[in-house]
Amino acid sequence: MLASSLKRSSFSLSSSAALLKRGKSDVTVRKTTGDVLVGRGTYGRQSWNGQTATVFGCSGFLGRYVVARLAREGTKVIIPYRGLSEYIRHLRPTGDLGMIIPMEFDLRNPKQIEECVRYSDVVINLIGRNYETKNFSFEQVHIEGAQRIAEISRESGVSRLIHMSSMSARTDAHSKVLVTKAFGEQRVRESFPGANIVRSATMFGYEDELLNNIGKNKHFYLTVNNAQQKLRPVCVSDVAHAIDIIRDNEDTVGKSYELYNPKEYTRKEIIDLVQFFIREKVWHIDTPMWLLRLVGRIADILPYHYTSQHEVDLMAIDEIPSTNPSLQTFADLGIQPHTLELTALQYIRHYRPSQHEEDPMEPAGYKAFRKTPVSINSKDIVA
Numbered sequence: 001m002l003a004s005s006l007k008r009s010s011f012s013l014s015s016s017a018a019l020l021k022r023g024k025s026d027v028t029v030r031k032t033t034g035d036v037l038v039g040r041g042t043y044g045r046q047s048w049n050g051q052t053a054t055v056f057g058c059s060g061f062l063g064r065y066v067v068a069r070l071a072r073e074g075t076k077v078i079i080p081y082r083g084l085s086e087y088i089r090h091l092r093p094t095g096d097l098g099m100i101i102p103m104e105f106d107l108r109n110p111k112q113i114e115e116c117v118r119y120s121d122v123v124i125n126l127i128g129r130n131y132e133t134k135n136f137s138f139e140q141v142h143i144e145g146a147q148r149i150a151e152i153s154r155e156s157g158v159s160r161l162i163h164m165s166s167m168s169a170r171t172d173a174h175s176k177v178l179v180t181k182a183f184g185e186q187r188v189r190e191s192f193p194g195a196n197i198v199r200s201a202t203m204f205g206y207e208d209e210l211l212n213n214i215g216k217n218k219h220f221y222l223t224v225n226n227a228q229q230k231l232r233p234v235c236v237s238d239v240a241h242a243i244d245i246i247r248d249n250e251d252t253v254g255k256s257y258e259l260y261n262p263k264e265y266t267r268k269e270i271i272d273l274v275q276f277f278i279r280e281k282v283w284h285i286d287t288p289m290w291l292l293r294l295v296g297r298i299a300d301i302l303p304y305h306y307t308s309q310h311e312v313d314l315m316a317i318d319e320i321p322s323t324n325p326s327l328q329t330f331a332d333l334g335i336q337p338h339t340l341e342l343t344a345l346q347y348i349r350h351y352r353p354s355q356h357e358e359d360p361m362e363p364a365g366y367k368a369f370r371k372t373p374v375s376i377n378s379k380d381i382v383a
Contacts, residue, residue: 057126071095131308
């Protein structure tokens, strides 16, 4: 028994911090609050692991993946929503009965925010927008809203706060979206010193605005600057996995993470990859920046969102990894991110013409897309 315990301790010390998992009978002391946690290991979907999390922005692209990961590990998840409850009903089946708790809130109402975080151990803020609405400006969402959540979380005794931002967020960026996100990071740091900042590159997945936009608009896809924008797209499930590890590991307190694909692509290369997989030509039309921004400004007036001048600005900004040595990456969390070539097909296969629906998943010439030869295992590609 003693030998087994020593062996387990030796393994834990030599392993990456991201791989450490609390057992059901382990005792852990939170560095942030000093609370003693007993038996709060990973139990599974059918039982509560003792932790409660609040996920703001749960109805968004990344939100459903984060909620699903938390719920299947037995975490009780509070999902604040604005507007109709129909927007979050798809999240209910991700957890067991009573484990997914919807709560209506308004980002401008401190009392409602306090009600959402009052009983939570961790708060995850995924709220963000690439366009403004008549109800919320970028300043209200990315700066004031983020600061309000951070302050109320600290005052309510929440031990962990994870704030989602963008890899390209800078105070001198040529985009109001990225500038406000950069200032939002600063306000969160000031309001909650132990917060984690997660800066992600463009994400792709089943409901993304990258691969699916290209496939959906294959007959009329607009680009700027000859589609030479440099991107580091990451799989949304990898980002959700990273957030889950940060949430579960006390050694990550106060650290910032920049999550991006090790491989760089131009938007034109991604377009070529999509048209190769869907077996159909993608007709991309290069448009002058000023003209597309004008169209975006007109679209901003419409009651329904189609595009925005701010989204046009983002199409011209390269995703370049920061040189800040304090920023950690997927590698520090023990995650090997999925490559675009190996995973893109499962997200865009439905755009193939019917006569190509049953084509092989590794068509002739597939390896020509890979700049560095890598052996491909068929089970790595999911149809």
